[in-house]
Amino acid sequence: MANDYPEVQGGGSLILAWQVKNKNVLVVGGGEVAAGRIVNLLNADAKVTVVCPKDGLNDEVAYRIAQGQVSHLDRVWLPIDLEPEKNVAMVLTAVDDPEASTRIWKYCKKTKVPANIADVPPECDFYFGSVHRDGPLQIMVSTNGNGPRLAAAIRRQIGEMLPAGTGDSIKKVGMLRRKLRRVAPGKGTEDISKRMAWMSRVCDEWSTEEFNNMDEEDMEELVKGYENDVVRSFEDIRLGDTDPDVVWQFDGSFGWM
Numbered sequence: 001m002a003n004d005y006p007e008v009q010g011g012g013s014l015i016l017a018w019q020v021k022n023k024n025v026l027v028v029g030g031g032e033v034a035a036g037r038i039v040n041l042l043n044a045d046a047k048v049t050v051v052c053p054k055d056g057l058n059d060e061v062a063y064r065i066a067q068g069q070v071s072h073l074d075r076v077w078l079p080i081d082l083e084p085e086k087n088v089a090m091v092l093t094a095v096d097d098p099e100a101s102t103r104i105w106k107y108c109k110k111t112k113v114p115a116n117i118a119d120v121p122p123e124c125d126f127y128f129g130s131v132h133r134d135g136p137l138q139i140m141v142s143t144n145g146n147g148p149r150l151a152a153a154i155r156r157q158i159g160e161m162l163p164a165g166t167g168d169s170i171k172k173v174g175m176l177r178r179k180l181r182r183v184a185p186g187k188g189t190e191d192i193s194k195r196m197a198w199m200s201r202v203c204d205e206w207s208t209e210e211f212n213n214m215d216e217e218d219m220e221e222l223v224k225g226y227e228n229d230v231v232r233s234f235e236d237i238r239l240g241d242t243d244p245d246v247v248w249q250f251d252g253s254f255g256w257m
């Protein structure tokens with residue numbers, strides 16, 4: 001039977017944007033790989049505890065501990081680190097001891113805590129990927145275990161392709177969406193459909209650069225069109241005076257002077 005449904009391509013990962021804000025995450029090990037994991041976790045507002053003997057910490061991890069950005073347990077990992085009272089949401093190990101890694105992985109499975117064991121794909125509930133970050137924008141590249149270094153090269157290429165200010169333009173879209181929900185707070189299905197359709201039109205019709213240049217006043221002006229399903233262009237908002245509230249006033253100049 002012919003159809004246009006997407007073809008299934010098994011063998012991939014389910015790529016998600018996992019929310020770890022204010023959740024307890026345990027990092028086992030304090031070397032270079034742990035340092036990278038810690039930055040990723042702090043960027044996602046997690047509450048991080050590092051378990052690693054003090055003499056094994058690298059400079060970056062020692063700095064995070066000294067700054068109070070993460071908590072520290074000065075010893076090797078122990079099963080008590082996963083006691084239910086600790087409420088651990090996730091475990092990331094980056095240790096140079098494969099036996100310890102496997103022991104930790106098995107214990108995570110027993111206690112049903114999702115875990116990533118660096119370098120041991122069969123002992124991972126999820127893999128890391130290479131991430132491009134620009135404000136609210138995050139792009140993750142995964143090669144699904146085939147070539148992590150290639151993932152980093154592809155991530156850099158993608159980052160270079162994006163127009164400057166892409167992250168800022170996304171921030172503006174976020175502000176506009178929040179403003180729209182204040183102006184039109186309806187929670188009925190029709191309200192939601194109307195809001196989504198209007199917002200989709202704005203996103204399709206406005207460019208990254210226009211979103212970047214959009215200020216608070218432009219946003220106010222733009223959302224005024226929502227009620228009547230009007231999406232004014234950036235140019236129209238900046239140059240036009242279709243708003244009856246705006247009265248043209250002579251400023252004493254004749255333009256050509």
Ligand SMILES: C[C@@]1(CC(=O)O)C2=NC(=C\c3[nH]c(c(CCC(=O)O)c3CC(=O)O)Cc3[nH]c(c(CC(=O)O)c3CCC(=O)O)/C=C3\N/C(=C\2)[C@@H](CCC(=O)O)[C@]3(C)CC(=O)O)/[C@H]1CCC(=O)O
Nearest residue numbers: 118119127128129130142143144145146147148149151152
């Ligand atoms: C993307 C990145 C994210 C991050 O870790 O932050 C990441 N690895 C990175 C770098 C990297 N890792 C390794 C090298 C040495 C060169 C090389 O081997 O290529 C380099 C390159 C370097 O250091 O420059 C060694 C390595 N890695 C794994 C194995 C085991 C194996 O393959 O069996 C071995 C040892 C292989 C061996 O024994 O020979 C496994 C995994 N590494 C993953 C992620 C997951 C798959 C992601 C994917 O496929 O896309 C997965 C499956 C599990 C996981 O760890 O989550 C990060 C780049 C971040 C960035 O720079 O932006």
Ligand SMILES: NC(=O)c1ccc[n+]([C@@H]2O[C@H](COP(=O)([O-])OP(=O)(O)OC[C@H]3O[C@@H](n4cnc5c(N)ncnc54)[C@H](O)[C@@H]3O)[C@@H](O)[C@H]2O)c1
Nearest residue numbers: 029030031032033051052056076077094095096100118119
């Ligand atoms: N997936 C990746 O992206 C990737 C990339 C490079 C290396 N690796 C692998 O990740 C692992 C860590 O690499 P690294 O460069 O950070 O190593 P590293 O030697 O710099 O750090 C290992 C750390 O683990 C600590 N440690 C060892 N046993 C421990 C235990 N039982 N409890 C708590 N802490 C313990 C050590 O004190 C040290 O701080 C290695 O197996 C390495 O091959 C993974």
